[in-house]
Amino acid sequence: MNSELFKDMTYGMYVVSSCDENKRVGCIINTATQITSNDPLISISLNKENYTNKVIKKTKRLALMILSEDASKEVISTFGYQSSKEEEKFKEGEYEIKENLPILKKGICGYMIAEVNKVLDCGTHDLFLCLIKKAEKVSKSFPMSYAYYHEVLKGASPKKAPTFIEEKRESDKPVYQCIICGHIYDDSKEPIAFEKLPDSWVCPTCKVGKRMFKRIDET
Ligand SMILES: Cc1cc2nc3c(=O)[nH]c(=O)nc-3n(C[C@H](O)[C@H](O)[C@H](O)COP(=O)(O)O)c2cc1C
Structure with missing residues (x-):
């Protein structure tokens, strides 16, 4: 199987939220798709370990926000x-x-309010089929695509994203990842080894210090 082909699939970027009593929850997803137009149904794929999944399973209600390109990192x-x-x-x-x-x-084109219709167990993830009850556009900003997130914002995808692809590596140099935003620092692709970066160096994506990076090529 050529897993490179999966990278050619296109997606949007969303925040899905829910609320259980007074506990507000939410996470980024890229796997929202419209399924039908009359009585509109959408599907979203949520990792079973994500807390948002547990709350949505319980409350059966969610909001889907469409992120715009001006959303902050x-x-x-x-x-x-x-x-x-x-x-x-x-x-x-x-x-x-x-x-x-x-x-x-801020940072959204609009939002939809939905009720969960069905949950399909897909192993690591659940697929939620949701009936849209309300949709409101709040800005004219351009919707953020998954490609924009990767190519312009230089973002990575965490293991819990359904579209995560393990990179095949040809080098044995260390690779570090920012635990806050997922930015990757791969020694084999950088002019200076991570260990040699000055203490004042900060993550180019979310600006946290070196100590927020952990080595990820050894596990
Ligand atoms: C670009 C991107 C795409 C993601 N897509 C999904 C997705 O489609 N489904 C999913 O379950 N998690 C996805 N995630 C991972 C969740 O957002 C992440 O695990 C989050 O920390 C879960 O938070 P929670 O425990 O509050 O629910 C994605 C993350 C990023 C950065």
């Missing part, structure tokens, strides 16, 4: 690399509540 690092189990991802002043669900105020 911080939104992607917070919602895509941290867990709602430990983190309050919806920061004071940055979201509003619509139909009891948290919606980001």
Whole structure:
């Protein structure tokens, strides 16, 4: 199987959110697809280990926000690399509540409110079929594509994303990953080894220091 071909599949970038009593949760997904247009159904694929999955299974309600190209990288690092189990991802002043669900105020084209119709067990992930109850456009900004996230924002995909592809490596030099935003520092592709970078060096994507990088080529 040539897994390189999977990289040619195209997607959008979304934040899916839910709320259980007063606990707001949400995560980045790229796997939202419209299935039908009358009584519109969408599908989303959520890793079973994601806290958002557990809350949506329980509450059967969610909001799907379509990220725009002007969304901050911080939104992607917070919602895509941290867990709602430990983190309050919806920061004071940055979201509003619509139909009891948290919606980001900035960096989105709009949002949909949906109810879960069916959940299909797909092994590591669940596929949620959801009926759209409301859709509202909030800006004219251009929607962010998965390719834009990779090519312009230089973002990576974590292991829990269904579209994650393990890179085949030809070099045995160390590779480090930012635990906040997923930025990869591969010694074989950089002019200077990570260990030799000055202490003042910061992640080019989310600006955290060197100590937030962990070596990932050894496991
Ligand atoms: C670009 C990108 C795409 C992602 N796509 C998905 C996806 O489609 N489904 C999924 O379950 N997780 C996806 N993830 C991973 C989750 O966003 C991530 O595991 C998150 O930390 C889960 O948070 P939670 O525990 O609060 O639910 C993606 C992450 C990124 C950065």
